[in-house]
Amino acid sequence: xxxxxxxxxxxxxxxxxxxxxxxxxxxxxxxxxxxxxxxxxxxxxxxxxxxxxxxxxxxxxxxxxxxxxxxxxxxxxxxxxxxxxxxxxxxxxxxxxxxxxxxxxxxxxxxxxxxxxxxxxxxxxxxxxxxxxxxxxxxxxxxxxxxxxxxxxxxxxxxxxxxxxxxxxxxxxxxxxxxxxxxxxxxxxxxxxxxxxxxxxxxxxxxxxxxxxxxxxxxxxxxxxxxxxxxxxxxxxxxxxxxxxxxxxxxxxxxxxxxxxxxxxxxxxxxxxxxxxxxxxxx
Numbered sequence: 001x002x003x004x005x006x007x008x009x010x011x012x013x014x015x016x017x018x019x020x021x022x023x024x025x026x027x028x029x030x031x032x033x034x035x036x037x038x039x040x041x042x043x044x045x046x047x048x049x050x051x052x053x054x055x056x057x058x059x060x061x062x063x064x065x066x067x068x069x070x071x072x073x074x075x076x077x078x079x080x081x082x083x084x085x086x087x088x089x090x091x092x093x094x095x096x097x098x099x100x101x102x103x104x105x106x107x108x109x110x111x112x113x114x115x116x117x118x119x120x121x122x123x124x125x126x127x128x129x130x131x132x133x134x135x136x137x138x139x140x141x142x143x144x145x146x147x148x149x150x151x152x153x154x155x156x157x158x159x160x161x162x163x164x165x166x167x168x169x170x171x172x173x174x175x176x177x178x179x180x181x182x183x184x185x186x187x188x189x190x191x192x193x194x195x196x197x198x199x200x201x202x203x204x205x206x207x208x209x210x211x212x213x214x215x216x217x218x219x220x221x222x223x224x225x226x227x228x229x230x231x232x233x234x235x236x237x238x239x240x241x242x243x244x245x246x247x248x249x250x251x252x253x254x255x256x257x258x259x260x261x262x263x264x265x266x267x268x269x270x271x272x273x274x275x276x277x278x279x280x281x282x283x
Contacts, residue, residue, distance in 0.1 A: 003034040004034065005033075005034050005234050006033050006234070007037065007236075008035065008038075008106075008108070008235075009037070009039070009231055009233055009234075010039045010198055010231060010234075011038075011040060011041065011044075011222055011231045012043060012117065012199075012201070012224065013045065013200050013225065014044045014062070014224070014226075015225070015226055016045045016046060016063070016244050017045060017049060017051065018046045018049050018226075020224050021059065021225060022226065022229055023056065023225075024058050025244050026062060026244075027058060027061055028244075028249045029249075030066075035069070035073045035281075037074065037076075037077070038074055038076065039104065039115055039198075040079065041079050041115060041117055041200040041222055042079050042081020042084065042116075042119070042200050042201065043084060043117065043201070044081045045083075046083045047083060047084050047087075048083045061181065070095075070098045071096075073174075076097060076099070077099045077115075078101070079103060079115060079116060081118075081201065082117070088102060105194075107173035112193060112194045112195055112196070113195065113197075113198060114198065114200075116199065118181065118185065118199035118221075119266040173229065178202055178204055181199075181201075182208075182221075183210065185219060186217045187212050189219075190214045190216070196217065196220060196221065196239070197217055197218075199219075199220070200221065200222050200223075202221065203226065203227060203228065204228075205223030205228050205241050205243075207220050207240075207241050218260070220232055220239055223241070226276065228255070229243065229244050230244070
């Protein structure tokens, strides 16, 4: 497949290390694009639920692919989220073209864009983190059960379904929370003079103009790679939501490995430097 040139790609809420992560699909997508800038907008690695017992090879290949982007000179910004909040103590660290930050402001064709994960707007996160973590475990279990049911539905030729989307649709508070999240992000962006505000966190891909008394802003959310399998792409002054569709990708042998034998990442990107910095911070 010929790679597509994209100026900026934003992905979030991958949740590597959990059963719900669609790492194989994400890897196919990453292999299909040639971005100038890649923004990882939080919850890429799920440190909350990280377990040595579950770390498939496809999850490791995602990290290798991200490292390969860095080696190739792609600007990769890792913005921390709540599930990978452990990395926040190392914020403002850079290594080659890799940048670890909590938020990011960029100027795009004369307009200011504000990128951040968005968990700061989550009241549960701020005041009852234990409840948020318990909810994350329940959500992961629901996704795992959902995948089993969908496998059966596919076998019998039936249409797939999403448990979490049905639950969200039935509870008015869930819809209210999403609307409140979007409005709050938009209002803050307008107050600070930003024309774009780009978030993740709520697993709800979105692109819409939001009006407030003080002005207007384009609110964008990259969605997730657990249910929606979406990303944001910016090219030629326009933002678009990318939605992964299996039929649009040629079947390939991902199991053969993302990197060729000739790719010596350790020789080009010294990961030991990063590890040393982390050790020094912990000490």
